[in-house]
Amino acid sequence: MTFWDLEKLPLEEFRPGIMSRAEMGDNLIMVCMKIDPDKEDRGHHHPYDQCGIILEGQIELFVEKEKRVLNPNDAYFIPAGEHHGWKTFEGPVRLLDISLKQT
Amino acid sequence: MTFWDLEKLPLEEFRPGIMSRAEMGDNLIMVCMKIDPDKEDRGHHHPYDQCGIILEGQIELFVEKEKRVLNPNDAYFIPAGEHHGWKTFEGPVRLLDISLKQT
Numbered sequence: 001m002t003f004w005d006l007e008k009l010p011l012e013e014f015r016p017g018i019m020s021r022a023e024m025g026d027n028l029i030m031v032c033m034k035i036d037p038d039k040e041d042r043g044h045h046h047p048y049d050q051c052g053i054i055l056e057g058q059i060e061l062f063v064e065k066e067k068r069v070l071n072p073n074d075a076y077f078i079p080a081g082e083h084h085g086w087k088t089f090e091g092p093v094r095l096l097d098i099s100l101k102q103t
Numbered sequence: 104m105t106f107w108d109l110e111k112l113p114l115e116e117f118r119p120g121i122m123s124r125a126e127m128g129d130n131l132i133m134v135c136m137k138i139d140p141d142k143e144d145r146g147h148h149h150p151y152d153q154c155g156i157i158l159e160g161q162i163e164l165f166v167e168k169e170k171r172v173l174n175p176n177d178a179y180f181i182p183a184g185e186h187h188g189w190k191t192f193e194g195p196v197r198l199l200d201i202s203l204k205q206t
Binding site: 001002003004005006007023025026027028030032048049050051053055061063064066068070073074075076077078079080081082084096098099100 | 179185
């Protein structure tokens with residue numbers, strides 16, 4: 001089993017502006033991610049569900065035509081196949097994200 | 104898409120002592136759960152991964168021979184097939200749990 005204290009979990013560079021740590025099982029991938037201010041993913045989609053919770057900071061998330069600003073303690077669920085992306089503002093964002101492991 | 108403000112999310116009785124709200128997609132089930140004090144699941148297992156984060160309160164979780172007390176902001180990952188269970192103490196516990204939807 002894996003236990004993470006999310007306030008102290010060491011992260012590693014995943015790509016420029018995003019630090020992360022991932023745990024992978026047979027079916028699921030759980031990722032803790034810290035995203036720098038003023039970063040953006042203009043949109044993508046994949047054939048599996050994705051969900052998670054905001055731990056720190058504020059992030060704008062869009063899924064298809066719906067757009068929301070999420071704060072700590074907000075959870076999201078992105079259905080399989082739906083076009084989605086995100087944008088950070090002046091502060092960093094930490095979140096815990098879970099998706100299906102593709103086999 | 105589903106957005107939940109986890110501090111205000113209305114829950115419904117799932118079984119005695121456990122209130123919950125679930126979101127189900129093609130692959131994943133995301134559940135917000137509130138468990139009463141002094142409840143216990145003495146152990147079970149299933150052939151898929153399960154993970155989540157503690158939102159409020161303190162819960163003891165065991166997976167196989169490992170046992171831990173988890174607090175808010177602690178995340179867990181239970182690998183597929185491993186025997187696991189939990190116990191609450193004097194206060195209620197809220198958590199966000201994600202598992203594979205079995206098809």
